Amino acid sequence: MIDFDARRDPADGLAAVVALRRLADQVEDSEVARALQDGWTWSLVAEALGVTRQAVHKKHAKRLKALGIETRRR
């Protein structure tokens, strides 16, 4: 649950935005790798993330290749 407390110091709220973005990026990196390792296709991962196949491929293909993760073409 996200607590939108109006009395919160804006410094804490802004720092939360930074921490959430970084966490979201790291969770995405790790979960995309897991899904593809489990045999998901790029298309299915894209659907799950609500983005295009091109977008998810562009963002993750190089990193996953360097990690030695084999990915399925479709």
Add this chain to the structure above:
Amino acid sequence: MFERFSHDAREVVKGAEAEARELGSPAIEAEHLLLALADRVAALPAAGLDHDGVLAALDAERDRSLAAVGVSASGFEPSPLPTKPKFATSAKSALELALREALARGDKRILPGHVLLGVLRPQAGTVPRALQQAGVDRDELRARTEAELDS
């Protein structure tokens, strides 16, 4: 922009890249410079911020920031980063500020101490919050770093 950087200051920049990679961060941020500086500027361990101390302060800052919106990241381990992290604005800005600090002091070479002064300049963001979390006074740390550069 690295022409004026001393060998040790360049090592800090390389070290920051290694720190970002180690932490699974796709971007090199000011806090990764701070981690790389922990073993190279005596003022940091003197303030209780050796490498582990900085890591603990950054963890505490992240947990506190996430807790402000009711989120906990406990148990999440980022996956390793095999690709080259890019310099983020916070790190670029710290390096530019390091250059400015050196010019303002009339120092020809940029040493790790100047990089630390650059990292310590911003008033808001992850680094000042982490320092606050660790009970470290930013101005005092700056003064100690200046003194170290003077000696």
